[in-house]
Amino acid sequence: MEIVYPDGATPLDPDEMEGLKFAHIETRGELDQLEQQNIQEGFNWLARQRKYNDFLTEAFLLELHKRLFGLVWTWAGRFRQSEKNIGVDYLVIGIELRNLLDDARFWLENETYGREEFAARFHHRLVKIHPFPNGNGRYARIMTDEILKSMLHVEPINWAAKPLGTDGEHRQVYIHALRAADANDYSALIAFVSN
Numbered sequence: 001m002e003i004v005y006p007d008g009a010t011p012l013d014p015d016e017m018e019g020l021k022f023a024h025i026e027t028r029g030e031l032d033q034l035e036q037q038n039i040q041e042g043f044n045w046l047a048r049q050r051k052y053n054d055f056l057t058e059a060f061l062l063e064l065h066k067r068l069f070g071l072v073w074t075w076a077g078r079f080r081q082s083e084k085n086i087g088v089d090y091l092v093i094g095i096e097l098r099n100l101l102d103d104a105r106f107w108l109e110n111e112t113y114g115r116e117e118f119a120a121r122f123h124h125r126l127v128k129i130h131p132f133p134n135g136n137g138r139y140a141r142i143m144t145d146e147i148l149k150s151m152l153h154v155e156p157i158n159w160a161a162k163p164l165g166t167d168g169e170h171r172q173v174y175i176h177a178l179r180a181a182d183a184n185d186y187s188a189l190i191a192f193v194s195n
Contacts, residue, residue, distance in 0.1 A: 013082050016133040019074040035072050042068035046142070050150055055143070056101045056108075058094070061131070064143060069135050080133045087130025096129045108151055115154045119144050120189040124181040132140065137164065157193045 025031050045067040054060075066077025079093045088096045104122055107113055113121060126140040145156035161172040177188035 009176070012134055016073075016075065016080075016082070019133075021072055021074060031072075035069060035135070037069050038071040039142075041071060042142070046146060055146055055150060056105050058097055058101065061097065061101075061143065064146075065135065065139055067130055068139060068142065069132075073134065076135075079131050082133070084130055084133075087128070087136075091157055093129060093131050097131060100118070100125045100129065108147075115148060115152065116190050116194045117186065118152065119148060119157050119193045120181065120186050122147065123193070124178060124189055125185070126180065127178060 016040070020031075022034060025034060042064065047062065049055075062077045062079075069076035071098055080087070080090050083088060087093075100122070103125075104118075107118055107121070110116075123140050123144040126143060127136055130136050132139065141159050145159075148154050148156050162174065164171045173188075174192060177192045180186075180188045
């Protein structure tokens with residue numbers, strides 16, 4: 001299967017493509033549909049986890065990725081083992097993730113940021129780490145929303161109002177905002193996540 005990736009997406013290497021559990025998939029559209037079905041299963045699992053109040057652990061982050069993508073990919077829920085066009089060196093993913101989780105815990109405990117800025121900063125850092133071979137953007141949006149709902153007790157971001165799966169205008173604004181945040185300018189990303 002040859003996949004055409006939208007701007008800003010991370011191409012999978014041949015070893016990662018071998019992790020696809022469905023040999024009959026031939027197009028990006030079929031893969032997207034299969035992943036979306038799995039993501040819905042992940043949402044169902046996540047809804048049952050809301051009785052817990054601490055989602056800021058590496059174990060939870062790995063389990064969530066596995067629940068969102070594990071019916072499609074054998075490597076779901078495991079850190080990537082290769083370099084990508086974005087993301088930290090794969091050898092330091094665990095360290096960078098621990099730093100993010102510690103920072104997020106501090107931000108929450110000290111009410112450092114409001115809803116939009118917390119969402120922008122957490123989401124950006126998780127995307128920038130790029131812990132997994134695939135699904136990092138979708139995963140980071142879901143994880144950000146779960147923290148907003150379950151730990152901050154505020155409304156999640158309305159990502160659905162801004163379709164990001166194709167090379168449309170919303171995706172271009174989103175990618176630009178993420179790149180500006182790479183340079184420590186969060187204003188565009190904060191504006192993007194504001195409902």
